[in-house]
Structures are given as C-alpha cells and as structure tokens.
Amino acid sequence: MKRNLFLCVLGLILNSCSGGSSIVAPIETPPEYNPPIQGTSTTCSDYTGDLTNVIWMDDFNDEDYSVNWTSIQGNGHEYGIPGWGNNEQQFYTDLENNVFVDKGCMKITPLNQDFNGYSYTSAKMVTENKVDFNHPGRITVRFRSPIGTGMWPAIWMMPLESIYGGWPASGEIDLVEIRGNNMQEVLSTIHYGSDPSNHKYQGGSYYLPQEDNLNEKFHTLTFIWQEDQMEFILDNQFEVFSITKSQLGFNENYPFNEIFYLIINVAVGGNFVGNYVNSQDLCFNSDIDSCNDSQRFLIDWVIYESL
C-alpha cells in the first residue's frame, strides 16, 4: 500500500511509491470472477482459541471502535500523496456507511458515492498511537473479502517511528492484499530500501481453491514475527511467504525489528488492481439498504499474542 509525504511524491515520479504493490504482483492469469452472492447481514464469530498468550485482541463486539482504531480521512492530499501514492480513486471517510461494527465484525464498505470530487468512498482504519505491535509476537486476523473489480482490500503495517527514514527505509509489512476480481489469491509482501528510488520488496502469494474462495469463506492470516525473521501463514497451515534478515542481505538498518501499527482498508482502483473499477460491483450509497456483506470487507477479530 502506501506511505510518506514528499519522499512519496518523489516515489510517484519514480513510479516506486506504490508500496510496490503494483510492481510486486502483476496480473499473471485472467482472474476468475463471480458475481456477488446475495445475502443479509453476516453474523461473525467470537474468538474461541487459547487466550494464554494474548497481548491484545479486538473481537469487534463493541460498536465503538475508537478505543483501538482511528478512521483516516481523505485521498492523501493532506499527506502530500494524492491517490495515496497509488492512483487510488476513493475518498476515505468515517461515515457509518463506510465503516461500522456489526454482529461481531468490523465492516468496511467501499461505495459509489460522489464525495469531495471523488466518485468512491471507503474506509481506512489504523491502530497508530493506540495499539503497538512488536516482535517477538504473532498477529492473526480473521477476515472475509468483498468481491468486485477495482476493490483492493488490505491488512498491513507501517512503522510507528520511521527511525531509518521515510518510506521505504523504515519498512512496510503487508500481511494481506487482495484484488477484488480474484478471490483465490492472497499476497503477503514486505517493502524496504534506502529511499524511494531504491525501493525493494519481497513477497509471496497463495492460491486457494475456488470452493474456499475469499468472498464466501472467512480465512485467517497469521504473521509470525521474530528477531530478524518473518513468516506469513494462511489458515494456520499454508505458508504464503517467509524471509530472514540474512536472506534480505541486511547488515545494518534492518527495519523490521521495530514497532509497527496495523492498518485495515479497502482502496478502490489504483495501480495494484490495474486502475479499472467496475462501479456496478460496489454498493451505492444512495441505496445502502440493499448493500450486502459480500461487498464488504469483514474483520471478525484481530489477536496479538506473544510467542
């Protein structure tokens, strides 16, 4: 996804501020598309696993999410990075139609909605200055993806203090990125490099069978975070990606042993999804009552454990 101020503008010029997302995973095969399933409001679960090692968790049983999460506004202009550095087309709001907690889930809804000169609205939720994450630890998110061409749901992390410099020098950790027109692919990626012109990334993807697709079933992604080592596991069994400091070739300024915060959002359009949006795949703010949860990003719970 995206990041930092004027360095990022430079990154735009150099076509390197996308968080690499557009670079990391060009569309390799024609995506399989299924029309949204019809359904009513989804009832989510309560976490039932072992609580022994829990440092922090959010099961989204409180309608007021603001204890743990802040809703970021805008399209990036305020941060000097229009389109959030990726040519994204949405304007983020904290309006209930874009983000709310319901039946045990946080639900993010990308919408057709004219707003401040943009054609789409959505939500971007961050734990910055509310919940910190560090190694050694394990972060697991249970989620279900919206389906639709142009949607870009993501669960990722940025450094709380960019002590090695602006993006990407202080790192970026993408736990989950999904293209809304491909419900079988999960991508995990890390970004680093001394400056935007030297942006580097490493990542992997896992392809689910159609019967286990991301839109019809919940999945979990676990980020196992150790000193000089990171591992991304889907559904507690499939490795999406793993990497070590030595594999990355770091001797110093390795940025991934620092404190990060969590981000959950749905972008609309942008380089990662090929800059094409099928607006009919998104709900309409003018007809919000007919919007169903298959077109929303559902976050059932987030759990942060010690190792």
Ligand SMILES: [Ca+2]
């Ligand atoms: Ca829940």
